[in-house]
Amino acid sequence: MSTSEHSRSAATVTMRDVAKAAGVSVTTVSHVVNEKPGVRIGEEARRRVHEAVAELGYRTNALAKTLSEGSSRFIGLVADAIATTPFAGQIIQGAQDQAWKHGYVLLVANTDGNRAAEDEAIAMMLEHQVRGILYSTWYHREIQVPDALHQTDTVLVDCFARGSGLPALVPDEEQGGRTAAEELLAAGHRRIAFINTTTPSPARTGRLAGYRSALEAAGIAFDESLVFPAAPEQKGGYAAAPRLLASGATAVFCHNDRVAMGLYDGLREHGLRVPDDIAVIGFDNQEVISAHLSPPLSTVALPHYELGAAGVRLLIGAEPSSEPEVRRIACPPVRRDSI
């Protein structure tokens, strides 16, 4: 991967830059440079646009521009679950903001996890001579890299492929788990349960390791009987309530916000109040849940926006590509009213 700095050069001047320089609207610039028939533009505005075009070296046709330069200003982004979670959207937004900042445009393709759609998406991106591809998944996992990705620069986002040689950006699950436990410790809790997922994943092992290290740092011995395996959704949290209550824990870290949502239901049925009777922290910051539970749920945020943004910076060399193949992005706490 190139590590050269891409500054905004003449090749990346947009219609918007011309509009700004000429003090006119983008529409006016478009009318002038495209010599739109039947549109009346004042002589003065027309002159200013032509001057700005000349000064900035703007070329009217982005595609012709690309051809003459031999590589395009496109960055491909392959995403797998754009229609079912807001997480893919956050990756896209982060990637788009950085792409635009550096004069690139995103070609987004949603694959719904379907390999044929993925092949088609990657082939389309290669045909458009993309600068490179961000390959992203909506939850953190190990993947098999599609062969075609090796034909261009690729950065893996929210996933990784051991031994592939491809750089990857993932959430720092261990730090996130540690942060969750620390939030509960800071409120004075010492007997802290963890409802962890039953699904093998980097989130399962990483968050558990973080929970253990936070307890250890606080001088609290790890007690395996306080770790409850549960399906990583509402039903799992609901079903865990009786065991949690029997454990005597005063606080609980839930594997994700959906587990916490189900746990709220279970606790309510037993007549317990959050946080007075038991403090709860989630994970993910899936806002439609966490911000709107009663009481609103304190949680730890998955850094999807930053994963997308850092992915573009790494791809275009705006951020040095340092040694570790897998780079971890911090998961910050989000404080609401459940602790």
Add this chain to the structure above:
Amino acid sequence: MSTSEHSRSAATVTMRDVAKAAGVSVTTVSHVVNEKPGVRIGEEARRRVHEAVAELGYRTNALAKTLSEGSSRFIGLVADAIATTPFAGQIIQGAQDQAWKHGYVLLVANTDGNRAAEDEAIAMMLEHQVRGILYSTWYHREIQVPDALHQTDTVLVDCFARGSGLPALVPDEEQGGRTAAEELLAAGHRRIAFINTTTPSPARTGRLAGYRSALEAAGIAFDESLVFPAAPEQKGGYAAAPRLLASGATAVFCHNDRVAMGLYDGLREHGLRVPDDIAVIGFDNQEVISAHLSPPLSTVALPHYELGAAGVRLLIGAEPSSEPEVRRIACPPVRRDSI
């Protein structure tokens, strides 16, 4: 807008089509047509690829292809809330599926509702000579059309602009409201409350009109004291519970799933069970909520996928553009366990 049928012509043959015809992988096609140095491809596979390229009229460079034809195979999609709801993602997925089917590629831009980002997105799309633009909002509303949209074919998706002359696709709010009330009527309820939003919107007036017409068709007089205004979120539903209980209603239609989520909390605090003590139906089918409440919520789906798909068909003329400027798309019921 053109109404001609765009069939898959030689101009839209993709690398994937060549791979299929030659019986090889997309990667192999790419290696052969790009004459990738240092890659070993068998003579037989190489020959089959060259034959398929010749037979299908495939051209290796999508951008050169576009230039030679004078207009591009891009469709622009402007979306306003891709990072905060799954709704924009569903519009994108529907649009992408139709675009790919007809040999087009989507240029997606998220604007976060920001006018400067919107101007930049539209200018970028015009520079890439898009076939046209879908301009979409994540909730149904009237908009002011950005000037630049008049420079290309535009279809409004999940929004409309009276007097703009631009075709628009929106959810059929009235039919949706009627469907919600009919689901409750079909279960034998006669005293049906409606927790409606306080926010003026097509959803507010449309769903109310649908609720009234369903009651009327069932021979039930409209009772204004059964319509409760509430903020269209969890807090609004929660706060409406006492008034709802005092009304003697046996069933309630909630303006959206978030209202129903809050109402569930309120009903539980009063010791009432859904659906035994009171039946509930939501609206939106925001799955992370509706599918996972306890009990899972019956609701009416917003047709975001179909809005995106129909938008592309209308834009490229694959669907006749009939008279009404605003076309309504049906909102189907989703049956779960709350009725």
